[in-house]
Amino acid sequence: MLTAEDQMAIEQRLADFLNKSEAQWSALVDKGGNLFAQSGDTGTLDLSILSALAAGSFAATHELAKRLGESEFSALYHEGHGQHILMSALHHECLLVTIFGEKTNIGLVRFYAQQVTVSLNELLKGASEKEATAEPLQLEGNFLDNQATIT
Amino acid sequence: MAFINYSSREIQLKIVYYGAALCGKTTNLVTLHKQITHAQKGELVSLATDADRTLFFDFLSLNTKTLPGFTTRFQLYTVPGQAIYNTTRQLVLKGVDGIVFVVDSHWDKMADNVESFANLQENLIENHLSLVQIPYVLQYNKRDIPNAAPINYLEYTFNNRANRALAFEAVAATGVGVLETLNAAARLLLAKYSKTPNANVTGMSRPNPTVAVPPQSDSPQVGAGNVAA
Ligand SMILES: Nc1nc2c(ncn2[C@@H]2O[C@H](COP(=O)(O)OP(=O)(O)OP(=O)(O)O)[C@@H](O)[C@H]2O)c(=O)[nH]1
Numbered sequence: 611m612l613t614a615e616d617q618m619a620i621e622q623r624l625a626d627f628l629n630k631s632e633a634q635w636s637a638l639v640d641k642g643g644n645l646f647a648q649s650g651d652t653g654t655l656d657l658s659i660l661s662a663l664a665a666g667s668f669a670a671t672h673e674l675a676k677r678l679g680e681s682e683f684s685a686l687y688h689e690g691h692g693q694h695i696l697m698s699a700l701h702h703e704c705l706l707v708t709i710f711g712e713k714t715n716i717g718l719v720r721f722y723a724q725q726v727t728v729s730l731n732e733l734l735k736g737a738s739e740k741e742a743t744a745e746p747l748q749l750e751g752n753f754l755d756n757q758a759t760i761t
Numbered sequence: 762m763a764f765i766n767y768s769s770r771e772i773q774l775k776i777v778y779y780g781a782a783l784c785g786k787t788t789n790l791v792t793l794h795k796q797i798t799h800a801q802k803g804e805l806v807s808l809a810t811d812a813d814r815t816l817f818f819d820f821l822s823l824n825t826k827t828l829p830g831f832t833t834r835f836q837l838y839t840v841p842g843q844a845i846y847n848t849t850r851q852l853v854l855k856g857v858d859g860i861v862f863v864v865d866s867h868w869d870k871m872a873d874n875v876e877s878f879a880n881l882q883e884n885l886i887e888n889h890l891s892l893v894q895i896p897y898v899l900q901y902n903k904r905d906i907p908n909a910a911p912i913n914y915l916e917y918t919f920n921n922r923a924n925r926a927l928a929f930e931a932v933a934a935t936g937v938g939v940l941e942t943l944n945a946a947a948r949l950l951l952a953k954y955s956k957t958p959n960a961n962v963t964g965m966s967r968p969n970p971t972v973a974v975p976p977q978s979d980s981p982q983v984g985a986g987n988v989a990a
């Protein structure tokens with residue numbers, strides 16, 4: 611579980627990565643498809659769909675690679691017409707998803723992605739060590755009566 | 762895994778619809794997408810074959826206000842029911858918070874239902890999880906078909922345990938019982954993460970008498986078993 615501080619620190623790293631690489635948007639997503647932190651702009655795209663699909667395609671390709679005997683699987687790259695997607699494996703069941711356009715190129719994005727991956731892994735390691743000793747997630751406050759009903 | 766996004770003040774919870782091939786998992790999400798008017802809903806994304814069989818998953822996200830100051834985002838997924846897609850089912854279960862197990866009421870599908878329920882438990886173990894920690898509800902779907910197995914038979918087959926799960930009769934194709942099923946799963950989850958599980962949750966063993974399966978007289982704590990985690 612990430613604290614508010616962890617999340618801010620991660621978003622800071624992501625913003626810095628976008629600055630250097632001139633990529634458009636970047637996010638830390640877990641392999642279950644949850645969006646943990648993000649930076650940049652995707653316009654009107656639905657980010658939860660983006661995260662679910664990114665986690666799904668990464669998981670499927672990873673599984674494929676495993677069956678081919680590839681134990682190491684660190685990144686997945688999709689080259690589009692105007693927009694490209696790079697997904698990089700992180701530790702602790704997470705991945706870094708980056709979307710970039712014509713302002714930059716895959717070499718540059720990959721280079722800075724490798725750098726930020728190292729510092730994100732450190733942050734995630736710290737967070738998971740804290741989590742090991744932390745109380746389980748409990749939400750303060752009462753759920754609003756009846757509004758806990760989806761309609 | 763439940764996750765709080767502090768910057769967007771959002772709680773994210775993942776609910777997976779599980780069950781045998783053609784039992785109606787995708788139909789549940791399609792119906793929800795049509796029925797839900799108040800909650801903020803995303804697009805329904807289906808990774809399916811040309812014949813509308815789920816290949817990877819369906820995905821629908823719903824935003825609701827449940828806790829003062831926070832939005833709860835329920836991420837709904839379905840798995841592909843066909844036997845060959847087991848690896849995919851394991852992947853979709855990653856980070857699951859709650860499960861809706863959909864049972865096909867057709868007599869001829871009983872073996873498939875039972876196998877799918879066993880498969881769910883195996884795949885949870887693969888993900889280092891189990892039905893003891895993961896809140897789940899049962900949905901007896903396709904109650905409209907003429908040769909539907911009787912409810913007490915389904916209860917005996919899928920819900921014959923000390924802490925009975927909440928169970929709902931449904932006709933996913935027309936929408937009967939679909940929202941009730943989701944709301945029960947949603948409340949079980951919120952109760953699990955709440956410091957003060959509210960009366961709403963423990964009191965919902967009969968959320969809607971016309972739809973919910975009435976608890977058997979010898980098991981007073983229907984549904985409560987999953988609440989106090
Ligand atoms: N009669 C009846 N048919 C239903 C009901 N719910 C779903 N169906 C039908 O059952 C068939 C299969 O439904 P799906 O929702 O695609 O099943 P699924 O569980 O997603 O199947 P897979 O993706 O292969 O695992 C469709 O033809 C639906 O119209 C119901 O309540 N009653």
Ligand SMILES: [Mg+2]
Nearest residue numbers: 786787814815
């Ligand atoms: Mg389906």
